[in-house]
Amino acid sequence: MLPAKPIIKGVLGALSNLNRKTDLPREAIPLLKGRTDEEVANYLRIAPLNNFLIGMNRKLSGPQSGENWFPGANIRLGSTMSELDEGKIFIPRSDNYEAQVRNIPIESLQGMTAVPLVGDRTATGTLMRILGQDLANPVDLQGGKNYMRGLNEGAWASEFGALSKLAGRLPEIENPVGIYTPMAGAGSDFAHMTTDVLHQIWSPSQMTKEGIDTVNKVIRGTSVKSPKTKEITYPFANSPSIDDPKFMQLIETNSPLRKTYVQALDKSALRKQGAPDMGAIRHAITDPDLMNISPPSKDNLYEQMMGYGVTDLSPTGAMRPSTHKTYNTDLLSGEKGYMGKLPLTPRSVLMRDWTRDRRFKTPDQYGDPRSIFTGPVKIPQIIDQEIIDATEGYQALVRQLQE
Numbered sequence: 302m303l304p305a306k307p308i309i310k311g312v313l314g315a316l317s318n319l320n321r322k323t324d325l326p327r328e329a330i331p332l333l334k335g336r337t338d339e340e341v342a343n344y345l346r347i348a349p350l351n352n353f354l355i356g357m358n359r360k361l362s363g364p365q366s367g368e369n370w371f372p373g374a375n376i377r378l379g380s381t382m383s384e385l386d387e388g389k390i391f392i393p394r395s396d397n398y399e400a401q402v403r404n405i406p407i408e409s410l411q412g413m414t415a416v417p418l419v420g421d422r423t424a425t426g427t428l429m430r431i432l433g434q435d436l437a438n439p440v441d442l443q444g445g446k447n448y449m450r451g452l453n454e455g456a457w458a459s460e461f462g463a464l465s466k467l468a469g470r471l472p473e474i475e476n477p478v479g480i481y482t483p484m485a486g487a488g489s490d491f492a493h494m495t496t497d498v499l500h501q502i503w504s505p506s507q508m509t510k511e512g513i514d515t516v517n518k519v520i521r522g523t524s525v526k527s528p529k530t531k532e533i534t535y536p537f538a539n540s541p542s543i544d545d546p547k548f549m550q551l552i553e554t555n556s557p558l559r560k561t562y563v564q565a566l567d568k569s570a571l572r573k574q575g576a577p578d579m580g581a582i583r584h585a586i587t588d589p590d591l592m593n594i595s596p597p598s599k600d601n602l603y604e605q606m607m608g609y610g611v612t613d614l615s616p617t618g619a620m621r622p623s624t625h626k627t628y629n630t631d632l633l634s635g636e637k638g639y640m641g642k643l644p645l646t647p648r649s650v651l652m653r654d655w656t657r658d659r660r661f662k663t664p665d666q667y668g669d670p671r672s673i674f675t676g677p678v679k680i681p682q683i684i685d686q687e688i689i690d691a692t693e694g695y696q697a698l699v700r701q702l703q704e
Contacts, residue, residue, distance in 0.1 A: 374486065374583075376569040380578065380581060393425065404642055420457075425444035434502055440494060449610050449639050461629055516566060520540050603669050608646050611642065
């Protein structure tokens with residue numbers, strides 16, 4: 302176990318005078334004995350937000366929530382969430398494609414090593430209709446959290462460069478298991494599925510010249526800062542106009558440009574210029590189980606829930622070309638493959654050692670979601686008895702609030 306390092310009192314929103322006997326339910330006291338007062342105090346702040354974090358109700362998905370907001374969006378929807386639900390036809394994959402979802406207890410992973418698999422919220426199935434409009438070419442939605450359930454799919458799919466870093470560490474990790482952890486709702490902007498749907502119901506030709514010029518300016522002015530050299534570049538400075546067929550060809554193979562394009566369109570002022578409602582597109586391709594999850598924000602301490610899907614990972618880090626349209630490489634599973642779904646648990650509870658290392662380096666939780674995404678295997682988490690106890694202790698805090 303990585304020992305808790307000194308943390309500035311109050312940095313985590315800790316109670317200045319935590320009294321475990323009076324502040325915790327009796328069953329949680331022994332279960333959380335391995336956590337510091339600062340850590341336990343933080344769990345006491347997170348537990349009342351549990352329904353936000355698991356997406357139990359769309360009215361609880363965050364400060365901008367309810368019928369007129371897609372979770373994590375910065376602009377209102379053009380149609381309400383209920384209208385989007387009614388106007389959509391989505392057919393999930395059949396049982397002969399996917400392993401059945403099954404609930405597994407955290408203790409079933411004892412002795413294994415948890416590796417967060419941070420991914421978008423896309424669904425797995427076929428999208429037939431959106432906004433009441435049938436799609437001429439139904440879109441195959443490949444996931445997402447359920448990708449690991451595919452009987453002939455890999456455990457996880459990503460770009461070769463990113464996935465090879467993860468795969469390269471696996472031989473050093475004892476009994477690795479991947480645990481799905483969702484990105485914010487706009488994480489799907491990178492995926493082919495987004496534009497595959499968008500361009501069946503909308504075209505840049507529907508925008509005014511002023512609107513097209515605005516989107517072009519945003520795309521061409523997008524900068525990227527190298528994490529190593531700190532050099533700033535403008536990779537899309539010479540991009541064709543979005544109404545040029547050459548642009549449409551480019552976004553088929555250039556995922557960063559595709560994401561930049563989608564997000565450049567997503568401006569409320571541009572809707573008057575003929576831009577689409579990108580929130581409706583995101584809604585259409587999002588897994589129903591993940592639709593209302595609150596994105597990491599200061600309102601929920603930048604927390605993320607883990608456990609929506611668990612798969613063992615190839616102990617040798619074996620990879621192969623992927624059939625996923627967006628991602629070119631599969632990381633293979635081990636002998637077990639898809640294992641099931643855990644009780645949903647905050648990242649800070651499950652990833653104890655990683656969280657302690659982060660708090661030693663910085664008191665600021667703002668960068669935690671990005672850090673766990675870019676370096677999930679820097680400090681993988683052995684599921685020991687203390688992790689099991691703390692997970693059950695957190696659930697006891699949640700149960701106390703529900704009684």
